[in-house]
Amino acid sequence: EAQVTQNPRYLITVTGKKLTVTCSQNMNHEYMSWYRQDPGLGLRQIYYSMNVEVTDKGDVPEGYKVSRKEKRNFPLILESPSPNQTSLYFCASSLSGTFFRETQYFGPGTRLLVL
Amino acid sequence: GEDVEQSLFLSVREGDSSVINCTYTDSSSTYLYWYKQEPGAGLQLLTYIFSNMDMKQDQRLTVLLNKKDKHLSLRIADTQTGDSAIYFCAEGEGYSTLTFGKGTMLLVSP
Numbered sequence: 001e002a003q004v005t006q007n008p009r010y011l012i013t014v015t016g017k018k019l020t021v022t023c024s025q026n027m028n029h030e031y032m033s034w035y036r037q038d039p040g041l042g043l044r045q046i047y048y049s050m051n052v053e054v055t056d057k058g059d060v061p062e063g064y065k066v067s068r069k070e071k072r073n074f075p076l077i078l079e080s081p082s083p084n085q086t087s088l089y090f091c092a093s094s095l096s097g098t099f100f101r102e103t104q105y106f107g108p109g110t111r112l113l114v115l
Numbered sequence: 116g117e118d119v120e121q122s123l124f125l126s127v128r129e130g131d132s133s134v135i136n137c138t139y140t141d142s143s144s145t146y147l148y149w150y151k152q153e154p155g156a157g158l159q160l161l162t163y164i165f166s167n168m169d170m171k172q173d174q175r176l177t178v179l180l181n182k183k184d185k186h187l188s189l190r191i192a193d194t195q196t197g198d199s200a201i202y203f204c205a206e207g208e209g210y211s212t213l214t215f216g217k218g219t220m221l222l223v224s225p
Contacts, residue, residue, distance in 0.1 A: 004157075031211070040123075042217035043158070043203060050211060058212060090157050098210045100146045100165070106157025 002027050004107035006091050012113045013081055021076045021110050023091030029105075031097030032074035033058070034066065036087040037109075043090070049074055050097055081114045088112075119216035121204050126222045133191040135219045137204030140185065144206040147180060148213070149189045152201045161189075161202075191221075199223045 004025045013019055025032065033048035035058075045058030049068040063085055065077040074093075078085060091107040118140045127133045139147070145166050150158040164171045164178045164187070171178045177190040191198055204216040 035215075040217060042119075043215040045212060045214075048211060056211070059214070092157070096210070099148065099160070099207065099213060100163050103160055104158075106159070109155075109157060 002105065004091055004093050004105050006089075006107040006110050008110060009108060010111050012115065014115050015082055016080050019078050019081060019112075021078075021089060021091075021112070023074045023076065023107060024072050025074075025093040025105065026072065027093065027095075027105065028071065029093040029095050030071070031095065032068065032091065032093045033104075034064070034074070034076045035090045035092065036060065036085075037090060038087050046076065046089075048097070081112075083114045086112060086114045119204055119206055119214055121202075121216040121219045123217065124220050124222070126224065127194050129194060129196055129223055129225050131194055133189075133194045133198070133221055133223075135189045135191075135202050135204075135221065137187040137189075137216055138185055139187065139204070139206045139214075139216075141206060141214070142185065143208070145208045146206070147178075147187050148205040148207075149176075149178065150203040150205060150215075152203065152218070154200070158203060194221075194223050196223045196225060 030051045034046040035043045044060045047066040049055045089110045094104040095102045148163040149161045175192045179188045201218040205213045207213040
């Protein structure tokens with residue numbers, strides 16, 4: 001089954017404690033992306049990757065890191081989480097990042113609470 | 116920077132038509148999209164329109180684009196309770212990045 005998986009689905013942590021949210025896709029997609037969704041702000045792109053070892057900043061990259069060492073994985077790293085990073089995070093992937101002619105598959109979301 | 120605005124909430128009765136509106140600021144946007152997010156799920160692409168088109172119809176969905184006013188709308192005919200969801204308008208050049216609106220929550224009552 002074609003899917004994007006994220007782990008963990010729910011996480012409660014404390015300020016400053018490094019964490020990683022994993023994202024994996026099984027569709028051999030080149031393009032992967034991270035979004036955060038906040039009430040009243042909608043969906044905002046954090047980082048995206050057009051291929052292995054190629055990553056670029058989205059609209060809200062501050063406080064986040066990503067890596068793309070393998071095609072299937074695109075982890076989101078919060079080196080020193082802060083309460084303003086409390087949010088719902090979505091990972092997504094598509095074949096090449098050409099959105100109008102291919103489906104962008106979204107993961108189930110990771111709900112993060114930073115105390 | 117780019118900005119996409121939507122009304123936050125719409126309530127309709129089952130069987131009525133729903134119209135969700137969106138305005139955007141980036142005149143260079145090549146593609147405009149509508150995504151649907153059901154409760155507890157990620158987003159799914161409903162439809163898109165190329166910027167040189169005025170209208171696109173896909174079964175119960177009609178997308179209208181007024182490029183002069185930078186206004187996009189999504190009409191859902193014969194709205195069903197299963198259409199209750201959050202609808203996001205998004206714009207972009209067609210690849211790599213998308214700018215999303217804040218989302219419109221559509222509530223369909225029986």
